[in-house]
Amino acid sequence: MAKDSPTPRIVTKKHIARLERERRQIAAVIYIAIGAIIFIALLLAYGYLNLNYFQLRKPAAEVNGETITIGNWQERVRLERLRLINLLSTYQQYQQVFGLDTSQQQSQITSSLQIPETIGQQVLDQMVDEILIRQEAEKSGITVTDEEVDKQIQESFNFFANGTPTPTITPTEVIFSTLSPQQLTLVAPTVIPTEGATSTPEPTATPDLSVTPTATFTPAPPTPTFVPQPTATPYTLEGFKGEYSKTIDELKKNNISEAVFRSTYRNILYRQKLLEAVTTDTPQSEEMVWARHILVDDATAAQTVRVLLLQGQDFGQVAKDFSKDTGSAAQGGDLGWFGKGQMVPEFEQAAFSQKIGEIGNPVQSQFGYHIIQVLGHENRPMNSTQYEQARQRAFDDWLTKAREGAKIIKHDEWKQHVPAEPALGAAQLQQ
Numbered sequence: 051m052a053k054d055s056p057t058p059r060i061v062t063k064k065h066i067a068r069l070e071r072e073r074r075q076i077a078a079v080i081y082i083a084i085g086a087i088i089f090i091a092l093l094l095a096y097g098y099l100n101l102n103y104f105q106l107r108k109p110a111a112e113v114n115g116e117t118i119t120i121g122n123w124q125e126r127v128r129l130e131r132l133r134l135i136n137l138l139s140t141y142q143q144y145q146q147v148f149g150l151d152t153s154q155q156q157s158q159i160t161s162s163l164q165i166p167e168t169i170g171q172q173v174l175d176q177m178v179d180e181i182l183i184r185q186e187a188e189k190s191g192i193t194v195t196d197e198e199v200d201k202q203i204q205e206s207f208n209f210f211a212n213g214t215p216t217p218t219i220t221p222t223e224v225i226f227s228t229l230s231p232q233q234l235t236l237v238a239p240t241v242i243p244t245e246g247a248t249s250t251p252e253p254t255a256t257p258d259l260s261v262t263p264t265a266t267f268t269p270a271p272p273t274p275t276f277v278p279q280p281t282a283t284p285y286t287l288e289g290f291k292g293e294y295s296k297t298i299d300e301l302k303k304n305n306i307s308e309a310v311f312r313s314t315y316r317n318i319l320y321r322q323k324l325l326e327a328v329t330t331d332t333p334q335s336e337e338m339v340w341a342r343h344i345l346v347d348d349a350t351a352a353q354t355v356r357v358l359l360l361q362g363q364d365f366g367q368v369a370k371d372f373s374k375d376t377g378s379a380a381q382g383g384d385l386g387w388f389g390k391g392q393m394v395p396e397f398e399q400a401a402f403s404q405k406i407g408e409i410g411n412p413v414q415s416q417f418g419y420h421i422i423q424v425l426g427h428e429n430r431p432m433n434s435t436q437y438e439q440a441r442q443r444a445f446d447d448w449l450t451k452a453r454e455g456a457k458i459i460k461h462d463e464w465k466q467h468v469p470a471e472p473a474l475g476a477a478q479l480q481q
Contacts (some may be wrong), residue, residue: 113457125310136473199316207293209287343397346372352420359423383423404423
């Protein structure tokens with residue numbers, strides 16, 4: 051007996067409509083899912099590009115129309131943090147190996163590293179100065195070649211292609227003044243004023259005025275040696291290349307490019323060359339004062355000491371008996387010859403305005419009260435150290451005026467992107 055054939059299913063218009071509706075719903079769900087995936091992918095891509103490209107290209111500052119991008123600034127911040135970390139390691143090694151007390155230096159570096167925004171501001175200010183220096187150098191026809199940068203880097207690694215230079219010692223010219231009859235009545239004929247402000251060999255609890263400079267110039271940035279070496283770099287090309295390669299690898303691990311590393315040396319060379327050009331006419335002599343002083347704690351003691359001196363007491367003996375500046379007290383209060391910018395402002399103003407032999411009224415400074423007697427006023431040749439200080443002050447004056455005359459715009463957005471890495475290791479924090 052034959053099987054019954056299945057009854058054909060009658061497809062109605064209503065059924066066809068329902069199937070079509072379901073198909074459209076499924077397609078809509080698929081399209082929505084695909085759209086959501088694409089949207090999320092685009093959102094993630096934009097977030098990545100914004101974080102790693104768009105944000106990094108935004109300006110942290112503009113200097114006469116030249117932009118410092120956030121990305122470039124971030125690399126320099128990381129470079130500075132790495133330099134500080136390596137410097138901290140060096141101080142820790144000095145303390146462990148040689149027994150030197152470097153706790154103060156370590157504390158200062160650790161504190162700086164824990165305040166990223168402070169380092170960020172310092173680096174941004176330095177980069178602004180570097181652009182001003184380079185812009186002026188280029189106006190003056192000063193250039194820095196790649197070969198000069200290579201040489202500067204090699205020498206920072208103690209590699210000298212033409213052999214280690216032999217240091218030369220330039221003897222310091224000693225200037226002896228001819229004492230006037232008045233000066234001979236103030237000091238013993240055997241006394242020879244020192245060529246510079248005296249200093250206390252060992253630190254004391256009382257600050258020594260004579261070693262407290264007040265020059266406000268900004269020193270040149272340190273040579274960026276970022277990986278301290280326990281032993282001297284071999285004086286061979288192969289040895290230098292090996293050490294340089296290690297340094298570049300270390301920098302790349304911390305998201306610092308070789309180009310940024312090299313740019314720091316280029317900036318140093320621009321600064322050196324422009325300093326030479328700007329300070330060509332710096333005088334090699336300056337007005338100096340030879341003075342002695344007695345430093346006490348309060349106004350009453352200062353008046354008492356001044357009365358003793360006005361009554362004819364020997365200045366040198368009174369200084370030994372009463373002055374809390376132990377460095378100069380041992381020399382009868384003698385500070386030697388000094389120029390402007392070497393003493394605190396209150397002391398300097400009084401010393402340069404007093405007449406020879408006069409026992410001035412007490413002068414208050416951050417250290418206490420000074421009773422000053424000027425022994426000489428002269429225009430004297432500078433020694434090598436004084437001349438370099440004068441050149442640096444002249445360059446700093448130029449840089450200050452350059453900042454004032456420049457169009458500098460700093461954007462606060464950089465504060466939201468300050469790197470906090472590389473960070474201190476746990477072992478470094480414990481020491």
